Amino acid sequence: MATLGELERAMMDLLWESDEAATANELREKLAQRGDSADGKGLAVTTVLTVLSRLEKKSLVQRERDIRPHRYRAVTTRAEHTAELMHEALGTANDREAVLARFVGSVSDTEAEMLRRLLGA
Amino acid sequence: MFWASYALAALAIVLAWPVPVILSRAKWPARSPFTAMVLWQAIALAGGLSMIGAMLTWGLEPLGNNLLDGLDGLRRILVDGAPASTLGLVHVFALSAAMLLGAHLVFTLLLTYYRILRGRHRHRDMLNLLSSPSADTPATLVIQHPTPVAYCLPGGARSVTVLSDGLLNMLSKEELSAVLTHERAHLAQHHHLLLWAFAAWRAALPWLPTSLLAQRSVNELIEMLADDEALGEVDRMTLVRAVAIVGSGTRPADTSGVLKPLAAQPDRPREYPPLTLPGAEGSEPLGTAGRLSRLLTPQPPLPRWQQWAVLCLSILLLAVPTTLLIAPGLLD
Numbered sequence: 001m002a003t004l005g006e007l008e009r010a011m012m013d014l015l016w017e018s019d020e021a022a023t024a025n026e027l028r029e030k031l032a033q034r035g036d037s038a039d040g041k042g043l044a045v046t047t048v049l050t051v052l053s054r055l056e057k058k059s060l061v062q063r064e065r066d067i068r069p070h071r072y073r074a075v076t077t078r079a080e081h082t083a084e085l086m087h088e089a090l091g092t093a094n095d096r097e098a099v100l101a102r103f104v105g106s107v108s109d110t111e112a113e114m115l116r117r118l119l120g121a
Numbered sequence: 122m123f124w125a126s127y128a129l130a131a132l133a134i135v136l137a138w139p140v141p142v143i144l145s146r147a148k149w150p151a152r153s154p155f156t157a158m159v160l161w162q163a164i165a166l167a168g169g170l171s172m173i174g175a176m177l178t179w180g181l182e183p184l185g186n187n188l189l190d191g192l193d194g195l196r197r198i199l200v201d202g203a204p205a206s207t208l209g210l211v212h213v214f215a216l217s218a219a220m221l222l223g224a225h226l227v228f229t230l231l232l233t234y235y236r237i238l239r240g241r242h243r244h245r246d247m248l249n250l251l252s253s254p255s256a257d258t259p260a261t262l263v264i265q266h267p268t269p270v271a272y273c274l275p276g277g278a279r280s281v282t283v284l285s286d287g288l289l290n291m292l293s294k295e296e297l298s299a300v301l302t303h304e305r306a307h308l309a310q311h312h313h314l315l316l317w318a319f320a321a322w323r324a325a326l327p328w329l330p331t332s333l334l335a336q337r338s339v340n341e342l343i344e345m346l347a348d349d350e351a352l353g354e355v356d357r358m359t360l361v362r363a364v365a366i367v368g369s370g371t372r373p374a375d376t377s378g379v380l381k382p383l384a385a386q387p388d389r390p391r392e393y394p395p396l397t398l399p400g401a402e403g404s405e406p407l408g409t410a411g412r413l414s415r416l417l418t419p420q421p422p423l424p425r426w427q428q429w430a431v432l433c434l435s436i437l438l439l440a441v442p443t444t445l446l447i448a449p450g451l452l453d
Binding site: 005008009012058060078081082084085086088089090098099100101102103104105107108111112114115116118119 | 233241244246248249251264265268270272273275283304307312313316320344361362363368369370371372408413
C-alpha cells in the first residue's frame with residue numbers, strides 16, 4: 001500500500017500532465033492504468049477523494065464545484081511549483097538560514113563576478 | 122544584593138555592546154571556529170542571564186539578602202498576602218520588567234522553533250512532490266532545475282540533503298563529494314540548533330547590536346566548521362572550486378581556468394591574487410568571499426593554550442552572573 005505522500009505525488013503528476021480538469025473516478029482509473037510506485041490498482045474512490053482534499057487544503061488542487069461529480073485541476077504548473085521551491089531554497093528571508101542550511105548562501109553581484117573570474121570563465 | 126544588581130547590569134551592558142563588536146571584528150575565530158562558537162554561546166547566555174538577573178536582584182533587594190530569600194519574600198507577598206509595604210514602585214517595576222523579559226525570551230524561542238518547523242514541513246511537502254531520491258547516495262533528494270543548489274533540511278531521522286540536477290551536471294565527482302561532506306557535517310554537528318537559538322535571540326532583541334552580530338558570526342562559523350570537515354575528505358582546491366561554481370552558477374568551459382595551475386601546486390595557495398574585495402574588510406559580513414579567502418590562505422589554528430583560555434573565559438562568563446545571582450554576599 002502506497003503512503004499518502006506517495007499518492008499525493010502520483011496524483012499531482014497526473015494533474016500536471018493534463019490541462020483538463022478530471023473527476024476523482026477518472027483519476028482513480030488513470031492511477032490504476034499506471035500501476036507504478038503509487039499502486040493505484042486497489043485504490044478506493046474514497047482514498048482518491050481523501051488525497052484530493054488534502055491537496056486542496058495545501059492549495060495545490062482546485063475543485064470545480066458547479067457540476068457533479070466535482071472536477072479537479074492543478075492550481076499551478078509543475079514549472080511554477082518548482083520555481084517556488086527554488087525560491088524557497090535560494091531566498092534570503094531572515095529565518096531561511098535556520099530552515100535549511102545551504103552549501104553557498106546568497107551571493108552578491110560583485111561576489112558572483114569575483115567567483116567567475118576565479119574560475120576563469 | 123544591591124551591589125550584585127549593579128554588577129549584573131554592568132555585565133549585561135558590556136556583553137550587549139562592546140564585547141560582541143570586538144569579537145565580530147577579531148580575526149582569530151576563522152582559525153578556531155569551534156572555540157569562537159563556544160564563546161558566542163557563552164556571551165549570549167550570560168548576557169540574557171545578567172539582563173534579567175540585574176532587574177530581578179534590584180527588585181528583590183528589600184525582601185532578602187540573596188535570590189532565594191528574595192523570591193521567598195515575593196512568594197509570601199503574592200501567595201500568602203503578606204504586606205508589600207517594603208516594596209517601592211521602582212522595585213515592582215523592575216520585577217515586572219524582569220519577568221516580562223524572561224517570558225519574552227522563552228516565548229520567542231518557542232515561536233521561532235515553531236516557525237522553523239513549519240517552514241521545514243512546508244518545504245518537505247514541496248520536495249515530496251517535486252524531487253526524487255538520488256540513485257547513488259542515501260538520504261539525498263534531487264530536484265530538477267538547471268540552477269546549481271545544494272542544501273540540507275534537518276529533521277532528525279528524516280534529515281535529507283537536497284541537490285539540483287544543475288549542480289550534478291556542473292560538478293565533478295570530487296567536487297560533489299566536497300558538497301556532500303560539507304552538508305552532512307551541518308547535520309551531524311546539529312548546526313540547526315545553533316541557528317535556531319541565535320535566530321530566536323535576534324528575533325527577541327533585534328535592536329541589540331549583540332543579537333545581529335552574533336547571528337552573523339554564528340552563520341559564518343558553522344560554514345567554517347563544515348568546510349573544515351569537508352577538507353578531511355577532499356583537497357582544498359576541490360572545495361574552493363565547488364564553492365566558486367555553486368556560488369557563481371557557472372562552470373568554466375573546460376577544466377582550465379585560473380585555478381588549475383594553482384591546484385597543481387597546492388602548497389603555495391597564498392599567491393592566489395583576486396580576493397581583495399570590498400566587504401571583506403571591517404564589520405561587513407564576510408560572506409562567500411571571506412569563506413574562500415579563508416580556504417585559499419589557510420592560517421594555523423590557535424595555539425592550544427589560547428583555545429583553552431577562551432574556553433575558560435566562556436565558563437567564567439557563565440559562572441559570574443550565576444554566582445552574583447545566588448550568592449551576592451561574596452561581593453561584600
